[in-house]
Amino acid sequence: MTAVILSALASHWRRNPLQLLTLLVGLALATALWSGVQAINAEARASYDAAAATLGEGQFAQITARDGGAMSQQTYIALRRAGWMVSPVIEGRLGSVRIIGLEPLTAPRGLSPISADSGGDLTAFLSGPGQIFAHQNTLAQLPDTDVQGVVAVDVAPNTAITDIGLAQRLLDRPGQIDRLIVVPDQPFSRRPLTEVAANLSLLAPQDGNDVAQLTDSFHLNLTAFGLLSFAVGLFIVHGAIGLAFEQRRPMVRTLRALGAPLGRLIVLMALELAVLALIAGAIGVAMGYVIAAALLPDVAATLRGLYGADVSGQMTLRPVWWLSGLAIALLGTAVAASGALWSLARMPLLSGAHPRALSMSQLQRGKFVLAMGLLLVSAALAIWGQGLLAGFAMLGALLIGGALALPPLLTWLLSCAEKRARAPVTQWFWADTRQQVPGLSLALMALMLAMAANVGVSTMVSSFRLTFVGFLDQRLASELYVRIEDPAQAAAITAAATGHADAILPLLSVNHQIAGMLGEVLGVRDHATYRDNWQLLRASPDVWDRLARGDGVLINEQMYRRAGLELGADIAVGQDVNLPVLGIYGDYGNPVGQVILTEDLFRRLFPDVTARQFGLRVDPNRVAALRERLREEAGVAESAMIDQAAIKAASLAVFERTFTVTAALNVLTLAVAGFAILMSLLTLAAMRLPQLAPVWALGLTRRRLAALDLLRALVLASLTGALALPLGLALAWALLAVVNVEAFGWRLPMYLFPLDYLKLGMLALLAAAIAALWPAWRLSRTPPSQLLGVFRHER
């Protein structure tokens, strides 16, 4: 009997191939978007983890030279012999590759690719020509040497790891190290650091992974996109499955009347869906891979440009997201089908052969109440919620509540329009549109979510761009920036630039423990460059004059939020030096807290630190001439000079890539929503015939009816779009003002982009129009005999 039931079930799909297609494509698209985004995130995160593991920065305390420069290998020996369990690290660039030299015998477990107790060929690593561990691509970029390259997938992209001795040779820095990692297990007793070597700073380990934290908001956008896309897809699947079950009610009744047990019937139907879900899921995962592979280079470039996070532009197939894609397809199908199976299970044997799809409006009241409840929860979380989790919960409640509120709102709007209509056709048009809302509601909710996501995410990205570009204008006020290798070169640069530049502004910086956190102290010269260009988020009166007198400091927003330092609060910037906070500045893209002092005070507090960079003010037309002069007179390498225009151009290029990614995802989600509308309209078309036939019989031509149908789709889409706008803006606000602050410590101002929204609205209309075109065309071609048949068959 099982075979008979199966063939009866399958016959439905044979007769309705379009429905089967809807189901498969909807599910595949949903899975594709979800798993594509997941793949991108997973790839990027794997890169950060590799970077974190590679560098050990953050997880371990470190010792650095107080002046921020290199230290002697003898310092390392002196510390070891005083009982300090430290391990040396040297770092530098060889072409485009970052070389990291580690000492495998003393490095903390897991840091070095080879160690004494973790296996691997220590002999090959330490002796002979040596070994370099890196990604395949990275190895290919290294200059030819006799060193053996070893492919290591867990090393960060563009990074190569080798023994410290070999690294010193490759970088031509014999006897030098850049920093010392402090191993967690230290002996019973050891001599104080200052007694062993002067001019060292001990930096406490940092919590968490900087880069990961920094890029969280970026991934948040992607994840939000993925989740929304999946929700949109689920609406489609829900619609398709619901419809298939509705239409098969008569068949189920017949099968049961013929003696098929209900239990077996339900099991077989569930099994059928599981198979379909697996097929669609597999297609979806494959498509997700294509999407991810296409977008990943742009994402990688964005992350590198924005945050300096090295992410490989190449996809690796990770079984985790493969499986999670399939699982989510199955889960989604189960969620979408559970209601239909449940109602089927409770169907009395001899009744209910009629489709109930259009009689579900009584459910709407309950949904509306639920929607309002969710929106209230979301508002409450926005006001009182704390932490990232609350931020996410708020986002979820907002979106689901917004989507659920859509059908009742549409119905209400359409009734209003209906009451105002006077002409009979217009009245019928509104009434018929309203009557279609329940059937189209899932597709319209999908459209709404897609549009809200697009509005929200693009508002966030655009706000970020605007803020960041403005911030670059403030921050990069000098026309030319020159990196300084040593104090002698600083003097040479000063001599060469004097008289040729309008101002020479040394930029002093040192890593320092501030307010219990690892932070950075900057020393800047009092100059109009800063006064004229910097916009402070909050400032006390005469802030620049007081800063110049050394009466206080400026702090960045991260420091302000993390340490809770208000204006006027005292902050310890050096031994026994406490100064009030005079102002707070935005510092986007920087993970650490920062304090700005005036140059004189900085030199007093950190006498050993020399300037590592100069900002040169010069007429923009003379930048090239000045570069030339610095290269010839002061021997500054071309790579050590960056002009402002180049930095800005690079930053803007980064944002353009961000937009590529956002735009691609926008189009994809809208396409999914458009597809949902198409399928809903197609399936509704057959059922609507009985409603259209009388209107046709009253004299409306098929052409006219088709035009009205097209118009109806556009009206519904524009109403949905209009309702999606506030939801999208609320989403953007939540991302910028709640989630962003929780995830990484600064709040971005929100800007509105009406033109973009208009364009998006047009796009949504276009999608709806395209979706409605075919059903309308089919309607205009419906044979009159079929319309007449409605009266003959009496349904």
Next chain:
Amino acid sequence: MNVKALVFLLLLPVAALGQGFAGLGTQAENFAQPAPGRALEFPADHGPHPDYRIEWWYLTANMAGPDGTPYGLQWTLFRSALAPRGGEGWETPQLWMGHAAVTTPEAHHVAERLARGGIGQAGVQAKPFSAWIDDWLMEGHNFDNLRLTASGADFAYDVRLRASGPLVRHGQEGYSVKSAAGQASYYYSQPFFELSGTLSLPEGDVPVTGTAWLDREWSSQPLAEDQQGWDWFSLTFDDGNKLMGFVLRGSMDYTSATWITAGGQATAFADGAFTARPLRHHSVAGRQVPTTWQVSLPAQGVDVTVAALNPDAWMQTSVPYWEGPVRVTGSHTGVGYLEMTGYD
């Protein structure tokens, strides 16, 4: 014996290859090989021999606190060469490993240090004598008066050693055979150190006095290929005599021993004269290790039971092994140290 140590010998590379102690029996290409008839020269031979693959400075001590509580102490510096040459800087193929331990009847504290040669972090010089790795030291103007320090996460010690007897050469004038196939090492000891100093333990500082035994050994392939490990005994009897004996476990056990009189007269015993039979096994670190032994050297009338002071004296280091103080009862009474390797 110290073959013991060999172990480690190859310590690093070998351990990394997962061969453990058995790796000590692998081929030693290009390294110098011990040969009989070479007279040891001091103080030069107190220093390192970089042409040989492995070498150690191995000190163990039996001590007592003011209340009579017995303690044991270990300080070991291993040298392991990836290639038979010295040299300065990171390029040198010489690697160093330090092990330190303090054993009480209740606890066993262990620390390990690793270092590259050539950069000053670890090394040995013969005159004035100094052996060091990080902040661990064994040094003095000469080999008879040494200061010894070490520290770990939960212990430290700082003691003085004064020799009250001569150096003892094992085997044929320091040429010590390790297998029937002829594997051998150079091996001498200073078993006559008087010790005094301070142990720093989690419960506080403890002043201690006692005796210490220093082994020096170097070789390139100290074990035959079928030898998996060894059991090594250094016993100091209450009557002033001392006994060094070891069993190399292989397809055929190979034993060797040196009888040392209170005056420093050494008599070497060839394979078979010395026997050691496990009496009781103890479960430690997931393995069964014999921590009570019946030891005999009939030629000197020795038939004693050797029992661990603390059977949990497991060295959880890169190459794990058992090493700890023992008590001796039977035909002779006394104290000593037991090392057991290759119990994987």
